Amino acid sequence: MSPERSVFGTLVDAWRITEKDLLVELRTKEIVLTMGYFGFLVVLIFSFAFFQDGATISSVASGILWVSIAFAGTLGLGRIFEREREGDCIRALLLSPIPRPSIYLGKALGVLIFMLVVEAVVVPSVYFFFNLDLDRTRAGVLLLTVLLGTLGYAIVGTLLAAMLLRARTKDVLLAVVLYPLILPVLIIGVKATGILVQPEPVWNELSLWLRLLGLYDAVFLVASLWIFEPLLLD
Amino acid sequence: MRFDRVEARQVTKIYDRHRALHQVNLSLEKGQVMALLGPNGAGKTTLLWMFSTLSTPTSGTMHFGELPPDRAKEARGQIGLLSHSALTYGDLSGLENVAFFGRLYGAADPVGEATRLLEDFGLKEAQERPAKTYSRGMLQRLGLARALIGRPSLVLLDEPFTGLDRASTRTVIDRVHQLRQEGAMVLMISHDMETTAELADATAVLVRGKLEGVHQGRLDTHALRARYAELTEGKKEAVA
Numbered sequence: 001m002s003p004e005r006s007v008f009g010t011l012v013d014a015w016r017i018t019e020k021d022l023l024v025e026l027r028t029k030e031i032v033l034t035m036g037y038f039g040f041l042v043v044l045i046f047s048f049a050f051f052q053d054g055a056t057i058s059s060v061a062s063g064i065l066w067v068s069i070a071f072a073g074t075l076g077l078g079r080i081f082e083r084e085r086e087g088d089c090i091r092a093l094l095l096s097p098i099p100r101p102s103i104y105l106g107k108a109l110g111v112l113i114f115m116l117v118v119e120a121v122v123v124p125s126v127y128f129f130f131n132l133d134l135d136r137t138r139a140g141v142l143l144l145t146v147l148l149g150t151l152g153y154a155i156v157g158t159l160l161a162a163m164l165l166r167a168r169t170k171d172v173l174l175a176v177v178l179y180p181l182i183l184p185v186l187i188i189g190v191k192a193t194g195i196l197v198q199p200e201p202v203w204n205e206l207s208l209w210l211r212l213l214g215l216y217d218a219v220f221l222v223a224s225l226w227i228f229e230p231l232l233l234d
Numbered sequence: 235m236r237f238d239r240v241e242a243r244q245v246t247k248i249y250d251r252h253r254a255l256h257q258v259n260l261s262l263e264k265g266q267v268m269a270l271l272g273p274n275g276a277g278k279t280t281l282l283w284m285f286s287t288l289s290t291p292t293s294g295t296m297h298f299g300e301l302p303p304d305r306a307k308e309a310r311g312q313i314g315l316l317s318h319s320a321l322t323y324g325d326l327s328g329l330e331n332v333a334f335f336g337r338l339y340g341a342a343d344p345v346g347e348a349t350r351l352l353e354d355f356g357l358k359e360a361q362e363r364p365a366k367t368y369s370r371g372m373l374q375r376l377g378l379a380r381a382l383i384g385r386p387s388l389v390l391l392d393e394p395f396t397g398l399d400r401a402s403t404r405t406v407i408d409r410v411h412q413l414r415q416e417g418a419m420v421l422m423i424s425h426d427m428e429t430t431a432e433l434a435d436a437t438a439v440l441v442r443g444k445l446e447g448v449h450q451g452r453l454d455t456h457a458l459r460a461r462y463a464e465l466t467e468g469k470k471e472a473v474a
Contacts, residue, residue: 016334016337024323024326027364083323087319087322088318091315091321096310097310097340
Protein backbone atom coordinates (compact mmCIF):
# COMPACT_ATOMS: atom_id res chain seq x y z
CA MET A 1 0.00 0.00 0.00
CA SER A 2 1.33 3.42 -0.91
CA PRO A 3 2.57 5.02 2.32
CA GLU A 4 1.26 8.48 1.53
CA ARG A 5 -2.35 7.33 1.36
CA SER A 6 -4.21 6.91 4.62
CA VAL A 7 -6.88 4.31 5.29
CA PHE A 8 -9.46 7.04 4.72
CA GLY A 9 -7.81 7.93 1.39
CA THR A 10 -7.90 4.27 0.38
CA LEU A 11 -11.61 4.14 1.13
CA VAL A 12 -12.25 7.39 -0.77
CA ASP A 13 -10.42 5.99 -3.82
CA ALA A 14 -12.38 2.75 -3.48
CA TRP A 15 -15.65 4.71 -3.45
CA ARG A 16 -14.59 6.57 -6.63
CA ILE A 17 -14.25 3.24 -8.40
CA THR A 18 -17.59 2.03 -7.06
CA GLU A 19 -19.18 5.33 -8.07
CA LYS A 20 -17.84 4.89 -11.60
CA ASP A 21 -19.20 1.32 -11.76
CA LEU A 22 -22.60 2.49 -10.51
CA LEU A 23 -22.68 5.27 -13.12
CA VAL A 24 -21.86 2.83 -15.91
CA GLU A 25 -24.47 0.39 -14.59
CA LEU A 26 -27.07 3.12 -14.33
CA ARG A 27 -26.55 3.76 -18.05
CA THR A 28 -26.32 0.19 -19.30
CA LYS A 29 -28.34 -1.67 -16.62
CA GLU A 30 -26.87 -4.87 -18.02
CA ILE A 31 -25.55 -6.43 -14.80
CA VAL A 32 -28.44 -5.78 -12.42
CA LEU A 33 -31.17 -6.53 -14.96
CA THR A 34 -29.54 -9.79 -16.04
CA MET A 35 -28.89 -10.89 -12.46
CA GLY A 36 -32.35 -9.84 -11.25
CA TYR A 37 -34.13 -11.52 -14.15
CA PHE A 38 -32.17 -14.74 -13.69
CA GLY A 39 -32.55 -14.76 -9.90
CA PHE A 40 -36.31 -14.25 -10.16
CA LEU A 41 -36.63 -17.02 -12.78
CA VAL A 42 -34.79 -19.49 -10.55
CA VAL A 43 -37.19 -18.76 -7.68
CA LEU A 44 -40.20 -18.99 -9.99
CA ILE A 45 -39.14 -22.32 -11.51
CA PHE A 46 -38.41 -23.86 -8.11
CA SER A 47 -41.75 -22.63 -6.77
CA PHE A 48 -43.43 -24.75 -9.44
CA ALA A 49 -41.10 -27.69 -8.84
CA PHE A 50 -41.92 -27.73 -5.12
CA PHE A 51 -45.66 -27.17 -5.48
CA GLN A 52 -47.58 -29.95 -3.72
CA ASP A 53 -51.15 -30.29 -2.49
CA GLY A 54 -52.11 -26.79 -3.55
CA ALA A 55 -49.14 -25.02 -1.89
CA THR A 56 -45.39 -24.71 -2.13
CA ILE A 57 -43.16 -26.47 0.39
CA SER A 58 -41.77 -23.67 2.54
CA SER A 59 -39.06 -25.84 4.12
CA VAL A 60 -37.06 -25.75 0.87
CA ALA A 61 -37.24 -21.95 0.68
CA SER A 62 -33.88 -21.42 2.38
CA GLY A 63 -32.03 -23.56 -0.18
CA ILE A 64 -33.78 -21.93 -3.10
CA LEU A 65 -33.04 -18.44 -1.81
CA TRP A 66 -29.30 -19.13 -1.62
CA VAL A 67 -29.12 -21.03 -4.91
CA SER A 68 -30.80 -18.08 -6.58
CA ILE A 69 -28.39 -15.60 -4.95
CA ALA A 70 -25.35 -17.72 -5.85
CA PHE A 71 -26.31 -18.22 -9.50
CA ALA A 72 -27.32 -14.60 -10.05
CA GLY A 73 -24.13 -13.44 -8.33
CA THR A 74 -21.95 -15.48 -10.68
CA LEU A 75 -23.47 -13.64 -13.64
CA GLY A 76 -22.60 -10.27 -12.09
CA LEU A 77 -19.07 -11.29 -11.15
CA GLY A 78 -18.38 -12.33 -14.70
CA ARG A 79 -19.20 -8.85 -15.94
CA ILE A 80 -17.76 -6.61 -13.23
CA PHE A 81 -14.14 -7.04 -14.35
CA GLU A 82 -15.05 -7.51 -17.99
CA ARG A 83 -15.68 -3.75 -18.08
CA GLU A 84 -12.12 -3.17 -16.97
CA ARG A 85 -10.80 -5.58 -19.58
CA GLU A 86 -12.71 -3.92 -22.41
CA GLY A 87 -10.53 -1.06 -23.56
CA ASP A 88 -7.79 -2.38 -21.26
CA CYS A 89 -8.91 0.10 -18.58
CA ILE A 90 -7.49 -2.12 -15.86
CA ARG A 91 -4.00 -1.02 -16.94
CA ALA A 92 -4.93 2.64 -16.47
CA LEU A 93 -6.34 1.81 -13.03
CA LEU A 94 -3.22 -0.13 -12.07
CA LEU A 95 -0.97 2.69 -13.25
CA SER A 96 -2.80 5.30 -11.20
CA PRO A 97 -1.28 6.18 -7.82
CA ILE A 98 -4.15 4.75 -5.79
CA PRO A 99 -3.37 1.76 -3.56
CA ARG A 100 -4.29 -1.59 -5.13
CA PRO A 101 -6.60 -2.45 -2.20
CA SER A 102 -8.71 0.54 -3.29
CA ILE A 103 -9.33 -1.13 -6.63
CA TYR A 104 -10.29 -4.37 -4.91
CA LEU A 105 -12.52 -2.69 -2.33
CA GLY A 106 -14.16 -0.50 -4.97
CA LYS A 107 -15.01 -3.46 -7.17
CA ALA A 108 -16.16 -5.61 -4.23
CA LEU A 109 -18.43 -2.82 -3.00
CA GLY A 110 -19.89 -2.55 -6.49
CA VAL A 111 -20.60 -6.29 -6.55
CA LEU A 112 -22.16 -6.06 -3.09
CA ILE A 113 -24.47 -3.20 -4.13
CA PHE A 114 -25.53 -4.94 -7.36
CA MET A 115 -26.28 -8.14 -5.47
CA LEU A 116 -28.25 -6.31 -2.77
CA VAL A 117 -30.37 -4.65 -5.45
CA VAL A 118 -31.04 -8.07 -6.99
CA GLU A 119 -31.84 -9.52 -3.57
CA ALA A 120 -34.44 -6.80 -3.13
CA VAL A 121 -36.32 -8.73 -5.83
CA VAL A 122 -35.27 -12.28 -4.97
CA VAL A 123 -35.95 -12.25 -1.20
CA PRO A 124 -39.55 -10.92 -1.52
CA SER A 125 -40.11 -13.40 -4.36
CA VAL A 126 -39.09 -16.31 -2.14
CA TYR A 127 -41.23 -14.87 0.67
CA PHE A 128 -44.21 -14.63 -1.66
CA PHE A 129 -43.89 -17.86 -3.68
CA PHE A 130 -43.03 -20.04 -0.68
CA ASN A 131 -45.60 -18.52 1.67
CA LEU A 132 -43.11 -17.71 4.41
CA ASP A 133 -44.48 -16.47 7.65
CA LEU A 134 -41.92 -14.16 9.23
CA ASP A 135 -42.52 -11.67 12.00
CA ARG A 136 -40.59 -8.38 12.06
CA THR A 137 -37.72 -9.78 14.18
CA ARG A 138 -37.19 -12.80 12.00
CA ALA A 139 -37.43 -10.71 8.84
CA GLY A 140 -34.75 -8.41 10.25
CA VAL A 141 -32.45 -11.32 11.10
CA LEU A 142 -33.07 -12.79 7.64
CA LEU A 143 -31.91 -9.51 6.09
CA LEU A 144 -28.82 -9.56 8.32
CA THR A 145 -28.10 -13.16 7.22
CA VAL A 146 -28.49 -12.23 3.56
CA LEU A 147 -26.28 -9.16 4.04
CA LEU A 148 -23.48 -11.13 5.74
CA GLY A 149 -23.68 -13.93 3.18
CA THR A 150 -23.68 -11.53 0.25
CA LEU A 151 -20.71 -9.69 1.74
CA GLY A 152 -18.76 -12.95 1.90
CA TYR A 153 -19.80 -13.80 -1.64
CA ALA A 154 -18.69 -10.37 -2.92
CA ILE A 155 -15.37 -10.53 -1.03
CA VAL A 156 -14.36 -13.92 -2.42
CA GLY A 157 -16.03 -13.55 -5.82
CA THR A 158 -14.37 -10.22 -6.59
CA LEU A 159 -10.95 -11.64 -5.79
CA LEU A 160 -11.51 -14.64 -8.05
CA ALA A 161 -12.98 -12.53 -10.85
CA ALA A 162 -9.86 -10.35 -10.72
CA MET A 163 -7.64 -13.41 -10.71
CA LEU A 164 -9.31 -14.71 -13.86
CA LEU A 165 -9.32 -11.34 -15.59
CA ARG A 166 -6.98 -12.44 -18.37
CA ALA A 167 -8.03 -16.10 -18.50
CA ARG A 168 -9.55 -17.15 -21.80
CA THR A 169 -12.17 -19.45 -20.29
CA LYS A 170 -12.88 -17.24 -17.30
CA ASP A 171 -16.65 -17.71 -17.39
CA VAL A 172 -16.29 -21.46 -16.93
CA LEU A 173 -13.33 -21.21 -14.57
CA LEU A 174 -15.04 -18.66 -12.34
CA ALA A 175 -17.82 -21.07 -11.44
CA VAL A 176 -15.33 -23.91 -10.99
CA VAL A 177 -13.14 -22.03 -8.51
CA LEU A 178 -15.84 -19.88 -6.90
CA TYR A 179 -18.29 -22.47 -5.64
CA PRO A 180 -15.88 -24.57 -3.55
CA LEU A 181 -14.69 -21.40 -1.83
CA ILE A 182 -18.12 -19.93 -1.15
CA LEU A 183 -19.60 -23.24 -0.11
CA PRO A 184 -19.31 -22.26 3.59
CA VAL A 185 -21.31 -19.08 2.86
CA LEU A 186 -24.01 -21.04 1.09
CA ILE A 187 -24.20 -23.77 3.74
CA ILE A 188 -24.32 -21.27 6.61
CA GLY A 189 -26.84 -19.15 4.72
CA VAL A 190 -29.08 -22.15 4.10
CA LYS A 191 -28.81 -23.34 7.70
CA ALA A 192 -29.47 -19.89 9.19
CA THR A 193 -32.38 -19.16 6.84
CA GLY A 194 -33.75 -22.65 7.53
CA ILE A 195 -33.83 -21.89 11.24
CA LEU A 196 -35.58 -18.58 10.62
CA VAL A 197 -38.43 -20.10 8.59
CA GLN A 198 -39.19 -22.68 11.28
CA PRO A 199 -42.18 -21.93 13.53
CA GLU A 200 -39.91 -21.99 16.61
CA PRO A 201 -36.42 -20.73 15.67
CA VAL A 202 -33.47 -21.98 17.75
CA TRP A 203 -31.86 -18.61 18.38
CA ASN A 204 -28.66 -19.97 19.95
CA GLU A 205 -27.89 -22.09 16.93
CA LEU A 206 -28.74 -19.22 14.61
CA SER A 207 -26.41 -16.92 16.52
CA LEU A 208 -23.56 -19.42 16.09
CA TRP A 209 -24.11 -19.63 12.32
CA LEU A 210 -24.18 -15.83 11.99
CA ARG A 211 -20.96 -15.45 13.98
CA LEU A 212 -19.34 -18.04 11.74
CA LEU A 213 -20.50 -16.09 8.70
CA GLY A 214 -19.06 -12.87 10.13
CA LEU A 215 -15.76 -14.65 10.82
CA TYR A 216 -15.66 -15.99 7.24
CA ASP A 217 -16.20 -12.45 5.90
CA ALA A 218 -13.46 -10.98 8.09
CA VAL A 219 -10.89 -13.69 7.31
CA PHE A 220 -11.46 -13.57 3.56
CA LEU A 221 -11.50 -9.77 3.48
CA VAL A 222 -8.07 -9.60 5.12
CA ALA A 223 -6.71 -12.41 2.92
CA SER A 224 -8.11 -10.78 -0.24
CA LEU A 225 -6.58 -7.39 0.54
CA TRP A 226 -3.28 -9.20 1.09
CA ILE A 227 -3.42 -11.26 -2.11
CA PHE A 228 -4.89 -8.72 -4.54
CA GLU A 229 -1.75 -6.76 -5.41
CA PRO A 230 0.57 -9.65 -6.32
CA LEU A 231 -2.35 -11.23 -8.18
CA LEU A 232 -2.43 -8.41 -10.73
CA LEU A 233 1.30 -8.16 -11.44
CA ASP A 234 2.33 -8.84 -15.06
CA MET B 235 7.00 12.44 -6.29
CA ARG B 236 8.46 13.92 -9.51
CA PHE B 237 11.63 12.45 -10.94
CA ASP B 238 14.00 13.67 -13.65
CA ARG B 239 15.71 10.47 -14.74
CA VAL B 240 14.61 6.93 -15.54
CA GLU B 241 16.83 4.03 -16.31
CA ALA B 242 16.61 0.37 -17.24
CA ARG B 243 19.72 -1.49 -16.06
CA GLN B 244 20.54 -4.89 -17.51
CA VAL B 245 16.83 -5.60 -17.91
CA THR B 246 15.86 -9.05 -19.12
CA LYS B 247 12.29 -10.24 -19.45
CA ILE B 248 11.35 -13.84 -20.07
CA TYR B 249 7.75 -14.94 -20.72
CA ASP B 250 7.48 -18.70 -20.30
CA ARG B 251 10.49 -19.75 -22.37
CA HIS B 252 10.49 -16.74 -24.68
CA ARG B 253 13.10 -14.08 -23.97
CA ALA B 254 11.40 -10.78 -24.84
CA LEU B 255 14.24 -8.53 -23.61
CA HIS B 256 17.89 -9.31 -23.12
CA GLN B 257 20.09 -7.20 -20.83
CA VAL B 258 18.75 -3.84 -21.99
CA ASN B 259 20.36 -0.65 -20.68
CA LEU B 260 18.47 2.52 -21.49
CA SER B 261 18.04 5.86 -19.74
CA LEU B 262 16.09 9.07 -20.26
CA GLU B 263 16.85 12.47 -18.81
CA LYS B 264 14.55 15.35 -17.94
CA GLY B 265 13.15 17.07 -21.04
CA GLN B 266 14.23 14.31 -23.40
CA VAL B 267 12.08 12.73 -26.11
CA MET B 268 13.34 9.30 -27.07
CA ALA B 269 12.03 7.22 -29.94
CA LEU B 270 12.08 3.47 -29.51
CA LEU B 271 12.27 1.79 -32.89
CA GLY B 272 12.41 -1.79 -34.00
CA PRO B 273 10.70 -4.41 -36.13
CA ASN B 274 7.53 -6.16 -34.96
CA GLY B 275 8.21 -8.49 -32.05
CA ALA B 276 11.43 -6.71 -31.10
CA GLY B 277 10.29 -6.17 -27.50
CA LYS B 278 9.44 -2.45 -27.73
CA THR B 279 6.09 -2.72 -25.98
CA THR B 280 7.57 -5.06 -23.35
CA LEU B 281 10.21 -2.44 -22.57
CA LEU B 282 7.53 0.24 -22.42
CA TRP B 283 5.62 -1.86 -19.85
CA MET B 284 8.82 -2.08 -17.79
CA PHE B 285 9.02 1.70 -17.74
CA SER B 286 5.34 1.84 -16.77
CA THR B 287 6.01 -0.41 -13.71
CA LEU B 288 3.10 -2.60 -14.83
CA SER B 289 5.54 -5.35 -15.68
CA THR B 290 8.64 -6.28 -13.71
CA PRO B 291 11.97 -7.48 -15.11
CA THR B 292 12.93 -11.13 -14.79
CA SER B 293 16.40 -9.82 -14.01
CA GLY B 294 17.90 -6.35 -13.94
CA THR B 295 16.41 -3.26 -12.34
CA MET B 296 14.29 -0.23 -13.18
CA HIS B 297 15.25 3.10 -11.62
CA PHE B 298 12.90 6.06 -11.29
CA GLY B 299 14.76 9.10 -10.05
CA GLU B 300 16.15 8.46 -6.59
CA LEU B 301 13.69 5.69 -5.79
CA PRO B 302 15.29 2.32 -5.01
CA PRO B 303 14.18 -0.34 -7.53
CA ASP B 304 12.08 -2.19 -4.96
CA ARG B 305 10.00 0.96 -4.48
CA ALA B 306 9.51 1.60 -8.20
CA LYS B 307 5.73 1.32 -7.85
CA GLU B 308 5.73 4.62 -5.96
CA ALA B 309 6.57 6.27 -9.28
CA ARG B 310 3.23 5.19 -10.76
CA GLY B 311 1.43 8.46 -10.22
CA GLN B 312 4.10 10.21 -12.28
CA ILE B 313 3.80 8.00 -15.35
CA GLY B 314 1.37 8.65 -18.18
CA LEU B 315 0.73 5.82 -20.61
CA LEU B 316 -0.89 5.79 -24.02
CA SER B 317 -1.22 2.20 -25.13
CA HIS B 318 -2.60 0.62 -28.31
CA SER B 319 -6.03 1.18 -26.82
CA ALA B 320 -7.20 4.40 -25.17
CA LEU B 321 -7.65 2.78 -21.73
CA THR B 322 -10.98 4.53 -21.33
CA TYR B 323 -14.53 3.41 -20.50
CA GLY B 324 -16.84 3.29 -23.52
CA ASP B 325 -19.99 3.99 -21.51
CA LEU B 326 -18.59 7.13 -19.89
CA SER B 327 -18.30 10.41 -21.75
CA GLY B 328 -14.89 11.78 -22.69
CA LEU B 329 -15.13 14.31 -19.87
CA GLU B 330 -16.22 11.71 -17.30
CA ASN B 331 -13.36 9.45 -18.32
CA VAL B 332 -10.62 12.05 -17.95
CA ALA B 333 -12.16 13.57 -14.79
CA PHE B 334 -12.44 10.08 -13.23
CA PHE B 335 -8.72 9.46 -13.71
CA GLY B 336 -8.04 13.04 -12.59
CA ARG B 337 -9.68 12.22 -9.25
CA LEU B 338 -7.56 9.08 -8.91
CA TYR B 339 -4.46 11.18 -9.55
CA GLY B 340 -5.58 13.68 -6.91
CA ALA B 341 -6.19 16.59 -9.30
CA ALA B 342 -7.36 19.71 -7.44
CA ASP B 343 -10.06 20.44 -10.02
CA PRO B 344 -10.54 17.20 -11.99
CA VAL B 345 -13.42 18.44 -14.14
CA GLY B 346 -11.75 21.77 -14.91
CA GLU B 347 -8.42 20.16 -15.78
CA ALA B 348 -10.14 17.48 -17.85
CA THR B 349 -12.10 20.13 -19.74
CA ARG B 350 -8.91 22.07 -20.53
CA LEU B 351 -7.10 18.95 -21.73
CA LEU B 352 -10.01 17.89 -23.92
CA GLU B 353 -10.14 21.38 -25.40
CA ASP B 354 -6.38 21.19 -26.10
CA PHE B 355 -6.91 17.94 -27.96
CA GLY B 356 -9.87 19.23 -29.97
CA LEU B 357 -12.48 17.15 -28.15
CA LYS B 358 -14.49 19.92 -26.51
CA GLU B 359 -17.46 19.46 -28.83
CA ALA B 360 -17.54 15.71 -28.16
CA GLN B 361 -16.72 15.74 -24.46
CA GLU B 362 -20.24 14.86 -23.33
CA ARG B 363 -20.61 11.97 -25.76
CA PRO B 364 -19.93 8.39 -24.64
CA ALA B 365 -16.39 7.38 -25.56
CA LYS B 366 -17.73 4.36 -27.44
CA THR B 367 -19.07 6.74 -30.10
CA TYR B 368 -15.61 8.24 -30.73
CA SER B 369 -13.62 7.52 -33.88
CA ARG B 370 -10.19 5.83 -33.65
CA GLY B 371 -8.42 9.18 -33.88
CA MET B 372 -10.67 10.76 -31.23
CA LEU B 373 -10.06 7.83 -28.90
CA GLN B 374 -6.34 8.22 -29.40
CA ARG B 375 -6.57 11.89 -28.37
CA LEU B 376 -8.84 11.00 -25.46
CA GLY B 377 -6.28 8.42 -24.34
CA LEU B 378 -3.60 11.06 -24.47
CA ALA B 379 -5.69 13.48 -22.42
CA ARG B 380 -6.21 10.71 -19.85
CA ALA B 381 -2.49 9.94 -19.81
CA LEU B 382 -1.62 13.58 -19.13
CA ILE B 383 -4.20 14.38 -16.43
CA GLY B 384 -1.72 13.50 -13.67
CA ARG B 385 0.96 15.88 -15.08
CA PRO B 386 3.41 12.99 -15.43
CA SER B 387 7.22 13.18 -15.29
CA LEU B 388 7.42 10.27 -17.72
CA VAL B 389 5.11 9.90 -20.70
CA LEU B 390 5.03 6.55 -22.51
CA LEU B 391 3.50 6.57 -25.97
CA ASP B 392 2.91 3.36 -27.89
CA GLU B 393 2.18 4.24 -31.52
CA PRO B 394 0.56 7.59 -30.66
CA PHE B 395 -0.05 8.59 -34.28
CA THR B 396 -1.99 5.50 -35.33
CA GLY B 397 -5.34 6.45 -36.76
CA LEU B 398 -4.75 10.19 -36.54
CA ASP B 399 -5.42 12.55 -39.42
CA ARG B 400 -2.91 15.27 -40.26
CA ALA B 401 -4.44 17.90 -37.99
CA SER B 402 -4.62 15.52 -35.02
CA THR B 403 -1.07 14.36 -35.65
CA ARG B 404 0.03 18.00 -35.51
CA THR B 405 -1.86 18.46 -32.22
CA VAL B 406 -0.05 15.49 -30.68
CA ILE B 407 3.34 16.61 -32.02
CA ASP B 408 2.84 20.08 -30.55
CA ARG B 409 1.87 18.53 -27.24
CA VAL B 410 5.01 16.39 -27.16
CA HIS B 411 7.10 19.53 -27.84
CA GLN B 412 5.28 21.21 -24.95
CA LEU B 413 5.95 18.24 -22.66
CA ARG B 414 9.65 18.48 -23.46
CA GLN B 415 9.64 22.20 -22.64
CA GLU B 416 7.92 21.45 -19.35
CA GLY B 417 10.71 18.99 -18.48
CA ALA B 418 8.83 15.73 -18.93
CA MET B 419 10.54 12.66 -20.37
CA VAL B 420 8.83 11.03 -23.34
CA LEU B 421 9.52 7.50 -24.53
CA MET B 422 7.71 6.88 -27.78
CA ILE B 423 7.29 3.82 -29.96
CA SER B 424 6.55 4.74 -33.54
CA HIS B 425 6.99 3.38 -37.04
CA ASP B 426 6.41 6.83 -38.53
CA MET B 427 9.96 7.93 -39.42
CA GLU B 428 9.04 11.49 -40.41
CA THR B 429 7.27 12.26 -37.15
CA THR B 430 9.95 10.48 -35.17
CA ALA B 431 12.65 12.56 -36.86
CA GLU B 432 10.74 15.73 -36.01
CA LEU B 433 10.31 14.86 -32.35
CA ALA B 434 13.10 12.63 -31.08
CA ASP B 435 16.15 13.95 -29.25
CA ALA B 436 17.44 10.40 -29.06
CA THR B 437 16.72 7.16 -30.84
CA ALA B 438 17.02 3.61 -29.54
CA VAL B 439 16.73 0.58 -31.81
CA LEU B 440 15.62 -2.73 -30.40
CA VAL B 441 15.92 -5.98 -32.37
CA ARG B 442 14.90 -9.40 -31.02
CA GLY B 443 14.94 -8.07 -27.47
CA LYS B 444 18.44 -6.62 -27.67
CA LEU B 445 19.28 -2.96 -27.82
CA GLU B 446 21.26 -2.65 -31.03
CA GLY B 447 22.09 1.02 -30.66
CA VAL B 448 21.19 4.32 -29.04
CA HIS B 449 21.79 7.55 -30.91
CA GLN B 450 21.87 10.70 -28.79
CA GLY B 451 20.88 13.79 -30.73
CA ARG B 452 18.51 14.57 -33.54
CA LEU B 453 18.48 12.84 -36.90
CA ASP B 454 16.67 13.95 -40.02
CA THR B 455 14.32 11.48 -41.71
CA HIS B 456 16.93 10.31 -44.20
CA ALA B 457 19.61 9.74 -41.55
CA LEU B 458 17.07 8.05 -39.27
CA ARG B 459 16.02 5.60 -42.00
CA ALA B 460 19.66 4.86 -42.83
CA ARG B 461 20.53 4.30 -39.17
CA TYR B 462 17.53 2.07 -38.66
CA ALA B 463 18.29 0.04 -41.77
CA GLU B 464 21.92 -0.32 -40.72
CA LEU B 465 20.97 -1.69 -37.30
CA THR B 466 18.14 -3.95 -38.38
CA GLU B 467 19.31 -5.15 -41.79
CA GLY B 468 19.39 -8.91 -42.06
CA LYS B 469 18.05 -9.28 -38.52
CA LYS B 470 14.34 -8.93 -39.07
CA GLU B 471 11.87 -7.38 -41.48
CA ALA B 472 12.88 -4.17 -43.25
CA VAL B 473 11.59 -0.75 -42.24
CA ALA B 474 8.15 0.12 -43.56
